[in-house]
Amino acid sequence: MSLIEAPRTPTRGRRTGGINWEKWGWIYMRASGVVLVVLIFGHLLVNMFLGEGVKAIDFAFVGGKLSDPFWQVWDGLMLWLALIHGANGMRTIVNDYATNPKVRTVLLAGIAVSTIILIALGTLVITTFDPCPAGADPALLASFCEAL
Amino acid sequence: MPEKSASNLVAEPQSPPKIRSPKRPAGTLYRGNEGMWSWVLHRITGVSIYFFLLVHILDTALVRVSPDAYNIVIDSYKTPLMGLAEIGLVAAIGFHAINGLRIILIDFWAFGAKHQRTLFWVVIGIWLVLLAGFIPRQLMHVFGG
Numbered sequence: 001m002s003l004i005e006a007p008r009t010p011t012r013g014r015r016t017g018g019i020n021w022e023k024w025g026w027i028y029m030r031a032s033g034v035v036l037v038v039l040i041f042g043h044l045l046v047n048m049f050l051g052e053g054v055k056a057i058d059f060a061f062v063g064g065k066l067s068d069p070f071w072q073v074w075d076g077l078m079l080w081l082a083l084i085h086g087a088n089g090m091r092t093i094v095n096d097y098a099t100n101p102k103v104r105t106v107l108l109a110g111i112a113v114s115t116i117i118l119i120a121l122g123t124l125v126i127t128t129f130d131p132c133p134a135g136a137d138p139a140l141l142a143s144f145c146e147a148l
Numbered sequence: 149m150p151e152k153s154a155s156n157l158v159a160e161p162q163s164p165p166k167i168r169s170p171k172r173p174a175g176t177l178y179r180g181n182e183g184m185w186s187w188v189l190h191r192i193t194g195v196s197i198y199f200f201l202l203v204h205i206l207d208t209a210l211v212r213v214s215p216d217a218y219n220i221v222i223d224s225y226k227t228p229l230m231g232l233a234e235i236g237l238v239a240a241i242g243f244h245a246i247n248g249l250r251i252i253l254i255d256f257w258a259f260g261a262k263h264q265r266t267l268f269w270v271v272i273g274i275w276l277v278l279l280a281g282f283i284p285r286q287l288m289h290v291f292g293g
Contacts, residue, residue, distance in 0.1 A: 049285055055289050057226075059222075062218070087198075093194075114202065118206075121205065125208065128212065140215040141215065
């Protein structure tokens with residue numbers, strides 16, 4: 001029997017069987033990362049580089065994009081992939097630096113709750129968005145709203 | 149012959165070799181080099197992008213509230229100060245994206261692991277080209293007429 005605990009002894013016992021979630025998390029970071037490079041660079045190209053860049057972004061601009069199924073899917077994928085990618089990264093960082101078990105639990109719970117709420121909110125916005133809300137100033141809306 | 153060499157050793161005691169202490173810590177394969185700094189930058193940019201993403205989902209959700217509410221908040225993104233902050237944001241996203249691809253090359257490709265240092269400088273090179281394209285464009289949008 002050794003007197004000194006071996007370094008890097010896991011606080012929880014060695015996992016025996018079951019799904020290897022850490023492995024799938026590792027794979028997710030790489031798989032989502034590759035897709036996000038395409039999605040976010042495309043997002044930045046259209047919103048920040050082409051045309052008037054950030055100056056062109058207003059309700060009518062977003063209304064025009066989110067009335068197109070192509071951009072709905074694009075933004076929806078970006079929302080889910082990026083937020084889960086970010087939340088999993090934050091989980092890694094919390095596990096690295098939060099040595100107090102209570103603090104760690106609170107931080108991990110905060111990450112999980114905020115992720116669930118923001119994914120639900122974002123998905124709701126993308127799927128229920130009306131680019132031509134009734135009673136709104138027509139000057140603030142996309143040009144195709146006049147035809148309605 | 150062995151006897152003779154043994155007596156030689158006794159006759160001429162060797163002085164202990166001089167070991168100079170390094171002027172600064174020699175580091176390890178990892179510490180203080182490209183591998184460490186790419187890891188540090190990947191963490192810092194990742195955390196920054198994460199907190200921006202939280203805010204960005206909330207501000208975009210205002211399109212569901214009213215056109216006025218969204219326009220008022222998004223106008224704050226068009227000020228000169230925020231225009232410069234957006235350069236920082238794109239710089240962070242650009243590094244995280246390109247270095248993330250470098251990490252994948254290291255993980256799945258023997259060449260990538262062998263040449264991870266070179267790949268770090270390739271990442272910096274591509275990142276600088278990306279910023280050289282974006283920064284003038286962004287300055288035109290924010291400060292141009």
